[in-house]
Amino acid sequence: MTMVTERNTALRSMHDAGLAAWFGGSLMGAIGLNGAAAKAPEQRERLQISSAGWDRWAPVNLAAIGTHLVGAAGLLADNKSRLTGQRGVAAMSAAKASLTAAALAATAYSRRVGHQLEREQDRGQDLPTVGVTEPAATTPAPVRAAQRRQRVAQWAVPALTGALIAVSAFAGEQQRPRSVVRGVAGRLREAILPR
Secondary structure, eight states: OOOOOSOOHHHHHHHHHHHHHHHHHHHHIIIIIHHHHTTOSSGGGHHHHHHHHHHHHHHHHHHHHHHHHHHHHHHHHHTHHHHHHSTTHHHHHHHHHHHHHHHHHHHHHHHHHHHHHHHHHHTTOOOOBSSSSSBOTTOOHHHHHHHHHHHHHHHHHHHHHHHHHHHHHHHHHTTSHHHHHHHHHHHHHHHHSOO
């Protein structure tokens, strides 16, 4: 196995900046935007304010996710020899792929539930709420159900992308020379002395 010595600063920057925006935007939205919308004086305006903010963020979030995925795919392609040549890299890559898929699914689901809430608003209904994900006593049942789903989804995205940041940090640690030597030696030992 040859050690990867080329720099891939552009790909790493795309991977990291995209992931940072995805994580940070979802966390700020759940805490900042939804929290601020919950303080609106009129209960019926709270979902409208939140929806307007999330609609403005959606194209930026999509670009951030796309940037992250392009960077991740490029890094994976550039480091493909490490997948088979260094013990632990394939497992870490599988974990990253699983977390990425889960974060994408949670993001799409959260957006879908957000659209459900927007459709209820577009019907011209009076939708009083305590908060974006907290119903008032007079909130209609379909809106209450969507709010419950959104309460979970809004926290799933930063949790999953935060875990992805941690696994990515571990992936960087696997590229330290000492880790590469240990991983390659472990893979050779497995090949020479099969269990």
